[in-house]
Amino acid sequence: MATRRVRGDPVENRRALGDIGNIASLPGAEEAGKLNRPLTRNFRAQLLENANKKDVAKKQEGVRAVQRKARAVVVVKPPQTHEVIVISPDTNEVAKAKKNVTYSSVLTARSKAASKALDIDSADKDNDLAAVEYVEDMYSFYKEVENESKPQMYMQTQTEINEKMRSILVDWLVDVHVKFDLSPETLYLTINIVDRFLSLKPVPRRELQLVGVSALLIASKYEEIWPPQVNDLVYVTDNSYQSKQILVMEKTILGNLEWYLTVPTxxxxxxxxxxxxxxxxxxxxxxxxxxxxxxxxxxxxxxxxxxxxxxxxxxxxxxxxxxxxxxxxxxxxxxxxxxxxxxxxxxxxxxxxxxxxxxxxxxxxxxxxxxxxxxxxxxxxxxxxxxxxxxxxxxxxx
Missing domain, CATH: 1.10.472.10 (Cyclin-like)
Structure with missing residues (x-):
């Protein structure tokens, strides 16, 4: 019958410590009343000593070089004189040269044009993450391209689902979003992905929730630091789908959207x-x-x-x-x-x-x-x- 080991036994602990780190327990360690250190330690000591000698030699050579430069005779050549011909520039060209056009000045002029509008970015001028210098142009660009990723009205192409079913799906996704404590960006991107996919491909009624949970997985991977695991998503669907089905639908959605996920929601x-x-x-x-x-x-x-x-x-x-x-x-x-x-x-x-x-x-x-x-x-x-x-x-x- 095997003897049962008890965790925390002092004898066992002492043996483990001796095996791992007690050098005195090594064979030959007690000879001549001193430890028998490995040769690698002596070799490392030699390397350190050689490195120190090289550093001292470099410092001494640097001091000697400075001293040589200090004793050197500095010869200063007189500046050569050249005849300078002054050409009077055009007045307009001078005005253009003096005017320092920067991105900040453009924003300032734009702000002056909207004199009645408050400067909502003044508190963030020292915050690099706020991108104050570029934020207006960023949102101008967002407005230019937002219709490219805007879902179309698609219910006329769907034969098995209707508006009520979509509302039920979105309501469920909001509930799941809250339970996983995901970011707001994830929710809006999820609904965007669902609507864009449904506007491209008819979906059977039994797969509508599968589309929603797969879109949530995609959006979470894009927006979250720690997205939900696939098994967690299987659980929230009450095991209506398997992990493989969610991953296959994820691939299908990304293929139909051509991996276009960076959109202004x-x-x-x-x-x-x-x-x-x-x-x-x-x-x-x-x-x-x-x-x-x-x-x-x-x-x-x-x-x-x-x-x-x-x-x-x-x-x-x-x-x-x-x-x-x-x-x-x-x-x-x-x-x-x-x-x-x-x-x-x-x-x-x-x-x-x-x-x-x-x-x-x-x-x-x-x-x-x-x-x-x-x-x-x-x-x-x-x-x-x-x-x-x-x-x-x-x-x-x-």
Missing amino acids: QYVFLARFVKAAVPDPEMESMVHFLAELGLMHYDALKFCPSMLAASAVYAARCFLSKTPAWTETLTFHTGYSEHELMDCSKLLAFIHSRVGESKLRAVFKKYSKAERCAVALVSSPAKSPLLSSSASCSLEKS
């Missing part, structure tokens, strides 16, 4: 437009609440991401009775007037008015918590221009 514009609104925590939460409600509604796909983001800001300001509802600063940074946002804002207001009656509660529960100022519990003001009876009726019929 609605969240890209939200980050800028919310900053231009100079918000308080309640207003910022209300903006994101309305934007995520818009993600669930299929009709919102007819609007471009920048307009949806600007409309969410405008609607939030109306609901919270901010005056004025739209400012010169917001007009300048969003590129939209109050009149241009009215149709999209009325759609968001209509969706908001029906959120209490809906059975899809993921977004409502998310924004009912105190950490998000419980903005889902804030009712829309009855006198809001976005809730006129004519507007609500027209949206309900559409």
Whole structure:
């Protein structure tokens, strides 16, 4: 019968220490009353001694070189004189040469042109990550290319799914997104991938959730430092799909989208437009609440991401009775007037008015918590221009 070893036995510990690091236990270590050190240590000592000798020699040679230079006679040649012919430059050329045109000066001139708009980047001028010198041009570029990655209206090409099924899928994805504590960028990119894929390829009803969970995997790999594992995603689908099915669908989606994932989603514009609104925590939460409600509604796909983001800001300001509802600063940074946002804002207001009656509660529960100022519990003001009876009726019929 084998003897059972007890962890922490002092005898065992002493034996282990002797085997690993107690040099005195090595054979021949006690000869002549001193340790028997390996030859490699003597060799290393010789190398260090030789290196020190070389360093001393280099330092001495450097001192001697400095001394030689100090004793050297310095001969200074007189400067040669040349006849200089002065040509009077053209006045316009002188003016152009004196004018130092920099990128910052262009931004300054642009800011002066919008004198009534607040400088929302002044607090970040020393923050390199804010890219203050380039941020305006970045967002001009985003607005130029946003329609290239904008999903098309695709339900007419889908034979087995409808708008309600899409809303159920988005509601489930929001819930999963909260459980995994993922970044907002991941959620918006996930919905963008789903809609772009569905606009390119008909999907059977049984594979709709598979498309959603695979899109979440792709977006998480793109945006997150630690994306969810495939087995975790299998678990949240209640084992409706296997790991291999998710990976195959991931490859299918990427192939159809031609790996085009760097797109300006609605969240890209939200980050800028919310900053231009100079918000308080309640207003910022209300903006994101309305934007995520818009993600669930299929009709919102007819609007471009920048307009949806600007409309969410405008609607939030109306609901919270901010005056004025739209400012010169917001007009300048969003590129939209109050009149241009009215149709999209009325759609968001209509969706908001029906959120209490809906059975899809993921977004409502998310924004009912105190950490998000419980903005889902804030009712829309009855006198809001976005809730006129004519507007609500027209949206309900559409």
